[in-house]
Amino acid sequence: MIIISHISAYFPSTPKLLIIAGHYGAGKTNIALNLAYMLHDAGRDVTLIDLDIVNPYFRAADSEASLAAAGIHYINPPFANTNVDIPVLGADIQRVFPLLEQQENATVIFDVGGDNGAVALGRYHAQLTRLGAMMLCVENAYRPLTETPEAMLENLREIEGYSRLRFDAIINNTNLGEATTAEDIIDKMPAMQQFASLAALPILFTTVCAPLDTKNQAFSTLDTPLLSIRNHTRKIF
Amino acid sequence: MGHKVLMKGNEAIAEAAIKNGCLHFFGYPITPQTEISEYLAKRMPQVGGLCLQAESEVAAINMVMGAAASGSRVMTSSSSPGVSLKSEGISYIVGCDLPCVIVNIQRGGPGLGGIQPSQADYYQATKANGHGDLHLFVVAPASVQEMASLTGLAFDVADKYRTPAMILADGALGQMMEPVNFDIEEKTALPEKTWATNGHGGKRKKNIVNSLYMDPLDLENSIKARFARYDEIKANETRWExxxxxxxxxxxxxxxxxxxxxxxxxxxxxxxxxxxxxxxxxxxxxxxxxxxxxxxxxxxxxxxxxxxxxxxxxxxxxxxxxxxxxxxxxxxxxxxxxxxxxxxxxxxxxxxxxx
CATH class of the missing domain: 3.40.50.920 (Rossmann fold)
Incomplete structure (x- = not known):
């Protein structure tokens, strides 16, 4: 429940339409999967839409079986994770918009491709602006090309340009993969706060990926809401 | 603490190329290596370099030959079918004794094959990436950190022995993300490229870069001299874990x-x-x-x-x-x-x- 109240604090109503966008490789798909499971656990009827037209591997489709087992609807682009270079935006996506209007309990999460991949949102611009979506910018201060506040801001503005939408909040997903320490996250907090200040947007969450624990004493100095997440990325070895 | 970043393997190759003084990149997009071009398109202008998307893989490899002849550190990248297209140019580059780095982020073949990871270009890379008596120096990274460090090695070996070097990786290594430390990159002192066609300014004899020999004996001698360098590479540069x-x-x-x-x-x-x-x-x-x-x-x-x-x-x-x-x-x-x-x-x- 905490996740709904937290998102609602920045959003006029119950979160019904979330757009997860941001820099290439910032961790958008993993955030989208975590939010899908959390909102589902909080009682929402969740649909996750894979809108990534950029990435060939490591897609939400890797989690298709566990999403289905959990009872989360998943709209997979036809041919995702096959040998087709660019997954198409399936007709299935259209059916979620009337669903959102009819069903009070429905929540839809768009998992968008990085950087210019956000251009795919343009296809649904009319519906997204009419229904009102909360667009979240996922950034990782350890990613190349978005290591400084200024570079992150430039990336955010580019994505706004590609999508023709404005971001509502930032998710600080700063991490170095499995090796991430609390200090790694804390070290980059000033840069992330500076970015938020430049963008004039709130940091909705700072993520802490298991096995790292949000209760880690080192985090007590941080003035940011922490969100405990799991890594759903497919392991190949 | 070093400068740590979380990178895709493709990005690590691209950044390592810049860190190792590569100022010219000629490529053509193909999954699963396109991030190399994408990254360098953003980074090269920041360091005064050039990233150019050629009209084809064939054009790109011939641009590499030109830049290499001028003495520049130069790289091209592709994936399996695109590397086949480059084969003729690679052979010419060997024949001209030019250093360069060629990246193959392998995907399934033969033919157009698929976009998922593969190592099916081993024979091509190690036996016959082009016609004639030739070898390439071929490195095979196994981590994103090695995608960076072996890119540096590939450039250094290429320059030292005047040979093309290939980074042979696969789609999984190109796409997966791991932390990389860029402070541990080593630089070796490079010999001056006295053979480069970079303008003699009236101060030295002209240099000629060419793979055509009028006299078969001259051609044989040039090949024997190249194979003597191959022996040095075998003696000095073989690596394993x-x-x-x-x-x-x-x-x-x-x-x-x-x-x-x-x-x-x-x-x-x-x-x-x-x-x-x-x-x-x-x-x-x-x-x-x-x-x-x-x-x-x-x-x-x-x-x-x-x-x-x-x-x-x-x-x-x-x-x-x-x-x-x-x-x-x-x-x-x-x-x-x-x-x-x-x-x-x-x-x-x-x-x-x-x-």
Whole structure:
């Protein structure tokens, strides 16, 4: 429940339409999967839409079986994770918009491709602006090309340009993969706060990926809401 | 603490190229390596370099030849079908004794094949990436950190021996993300390129870069001189990693992403009491034959694992003079084996050894 109240604090109503966008490789798909499971656990009827037209591997489709087992609807682009270079935006996506209007309990999460991949949102611009979506910018201060506040801001503005939408909040997903320490996250907090200040947007969450624990004493100095997440990325070895 | 970043393998190659003084990149997009071009398109203008998307792979490799002839550190990248297209240009570059770096982020073949990871271009990279008597210096990274460090090595070896160097990786290494430390990159002092066609200014004799010889004897001599340099590369630049080989009954041989899968399987096998180790070639040409020959003195069985139908396995047999049985396990067409699958193969062999 905490996740709904937290998102609602920045959003006029119950979160019904979330757009997860941001820099290439910032961790958008993993955030989208975590939010899908959390909102589902909080009682929402969740649909996750894979809108990534950029990435060939490591897609939400890797989690298709566990999403289905959990009872989360998943709209997979036809041919995702096959040998087709660019997954198409399936007709299935259209059916979620009337669903959102009819069903009070429905929540839809768009998992968008990085950087210019956000251009795919343009296809649904009319519906997204009419229904009102909360667009979240996922950034990782350890990613190349978005290591400084200024570079992150430039990336955010580019994505706004590609999508023709404005971001509502930032998710600080700063991490170095499995090796991430609390200090790694804390070290980059000033840069992330500076970015938020430049963008004039709130940091909705700072993520802490298991096995790292949000209760880690080192985090007590941080003035940011922490969100405990799991890594759903497919392991190949 | 060093400067750490979380990178895709493709991005690590691109950034490492810049850190190693590469100022020219000529490419053409193809999955799963396009991030290299994408990254360099953003970074090259920041360092005063040039990233150019050519009209084709054939055009790109010929632009590489021109830039290399002028003495510039230059790179091109592609994936399997695109590398086939570059073959003619690569052969010309060898014939001109020009240094450059060629990246192949392999995908499934033959033909257009697929976009999933593969190691089916081993023969192409190590035996015949173009016509004529030729070799390329071929490195096979197995981590995102090595995608960076071996890019530096590829440039250095290419310059030192005036040869094209190839980074042979696969889609999984190109796309997966790991932390990279860029402060540990080593720089070696480079000899001046006295042969470069960069303008003599009336102060020296003109340099000519060319692969055509009027007299067959001249051509033969140029090839023999190049093969003398190949011998130096074999003596000085062969690299490999050994994991628990000393007491191993079974020695696995795997490179690149497959070696990572094998390491997980080997740890699981060791936990079950099976004595298995790994030799991981880091350079595929030159091949670490001496390390394998030495391991054959104590090992009972060699097991080669690749993402193809069995290519490097031939080099293993040659390296050990068929002194021990050599078996093969692989998946192909873009399919990756799981560590469990590899473990099952190890157990099958271990069962046979105890009988």
């Amino acid at each position: 050994e994991v628990m080989v000393e007491d191993a009954d079974i020695v696995m041989v795997a490179y690149g992403i497959t070696s990572r899968i094998c390491k997980t399987a080997i740890n699981a096998a060791r936990a079950k009491g099976i004595k298995v180790g790994l030799i991981r070639p880091i350079t595929l040409w030159p091949f670490p034959s001496a390390a394998l020959k030495k391991a054959a003195e104590t090992a009972k069985h060699f097991m080669v694992c690749e993402l193809n139908m069995g290519q490097m396995v031939d080099d293993v047999k040659v390296a050990i003079d068929c002194a021990r049985p050599v078996s093969f396990y692989g998946r192909t067409g873009g399919v990756m084996p799981s560590a469990e699958e590899v473990l099952a193969e190890i157990e099958k062999i271990a069962g046979g050894l105890t009988k």
